[in-house]
């Protein structure tokens with residue numbers, strides 16, 4: 001008799017109020033298999049994975065592991081069945097260090113009984129082994145994780161799943177917060193896990209990357225399976241087609257030339273330990289990309305321009321006059337807007353509705369003014385339609401939205417303020433392919449109206465497709481500035497990792 005599959009989910013159903021998230025999904029997973037799970041924002045991927053991890057209860061269906069039916073009604077049951085999950089929204093304890101987080105709930109002890117003293121030394125050395133040796137991630141173990149960068153925290157989350165020795169590992173958008181170098185290391189780790197007989201479910205919006213990792217791909221649309229095929233039968237277009245039920249129009253809108261009048265000039269901007277002597281100029285309607293590795297100064301530069309972590313020295317001019325940005329109030333008064341990469345911590349007001357979250361930035365700019373509920377609904381409603389934000393309407397609780405849909409709410413909020421300068425950090429992280437082109441169109445429409453835009457992104461294709469120019473930062477300085485229309489992704493990648501032979505500040509207004 002043939003062996004039963006490692007995992008079999010049958011007829012899984014899930015409803016949230018009026019929303020049917022899953023309509024009877026079947027999923028089979030064998031040992032040594034990497035299954036890709038894709039679909040638009042709100043298709044049901046995370047809901048299905050949370051049910052498999054025991055974090056959500058299901059309304060219908062059965063789950064068997066190695067032929068035995070199991071009751072997955074809490075996360076501990078999931079862990080006991082050998083299932084580990086890396087959640088899309090990170091789930092670490094901010095005040096614990098990496099080792100404490102990795103072993104939270106299953107601490108290593110000096111002796112093998114429940115009340116024996118904790119073996120901190122062994123937990124730390126295990127944490128180091130997994131993070132440093134296995135994942136090749138240079139993550140600090142001796143500080144609370146809230147002091148770590150987003151990508152380092154993502155690595156701790158991955159290490160936590162690996163340390164549990166589970167046979168089934170679920171990765172829900174694990175590379176969204178990672179730079180290319182770290183993504184490559186994670187992919188190598190996945191291949192090793194696969195070779196050792198583990199099974200992996202890999203959820204991602206990076207379809208090209210996913211096709212290089214997975215052996216099979218399952219596509220969800222509106223809570224139903226629309227394709228389940230070996231990777232050999234698929235390419236990016238076929239997957240996108242299945243996801244959206246049709247072909248995708250052009251991803252990037254045609255470039256609109258920027259105007260010649262200057263909007264923003266930055267001269268000799270420095271912040272100790274972050275960036276040094278940065279100068280550039282932006283004209284109205286210009287979209288400038290900033291590439292560079294984590295720690296190159298790109299995020300610090302955006303935060304300095306928004307007054308969140310102000311610069312130490314240098315000059316900022318707006319429409320020809322010197323201005324001072326000492327805090328975010330100064331920046332908002334200048335009609336600067338900032339979309340941070342880490343929406344969960346920095347951006348979203350949980351416990352509030354979608355409409356409230358969309359309109360809050362406007363309120364900040366206007367002072368303490370209350371928006372009429374009806375107006376809030378109108379404005380939010382427009383953006384919900386435009387960006388395809390999947391929710392029950394403006395009154396929906398923001399936390400009930402899927403990860404990608406929360407991102408779209410944040411972007412809508414800033415577009416509403418009609419900014420003079422739009423500072424965007426990873427604007428399409430976690431956003432599905434169709435919504436991505438909507439986001440690009442909205443950014444370009446803002447630029448066409450005269451808004452200057454600075455985009456920090458780890459996605460070089462996005463920078464080249466959308467921007468006029470791309471500045472590459474290296475160790476706190478602008479290493480080079482490239483014309484986006486005529487440059488290649490490899491060139492960008494190369495400049496990101498190579499010290500500049502000669503500094504090439506962006507002199508002149510449009511140089």
Ligand SMILES: Nc1ncnc2c1ncn2[C@@H]1O[C@H](COP(=O)(O)OP(=O)(O)OP(=O)(O)O)[C@@H](O)[C@H]1O
Pocket residue numbers: 016019020021039040041042043044045046047048088390391399400401402403404405430432
């Ligand atoms: N806790 C919840 N309460 C209410 N509705 C929810 C909850 N979790 C998910 N949903 C709804 O279920 C549907 C599927 O969401 P899910 O998070 O599974 O999507 P997803 O495919 O993971 O999307 P994304 O790519 O954006 O992460 C959405 O309509 C979402 O709003």
Ligand SMILES: [Mg+2]
Pocket residue numbers: 045046047088172402403404
């Ligand atoms: Mg999700």
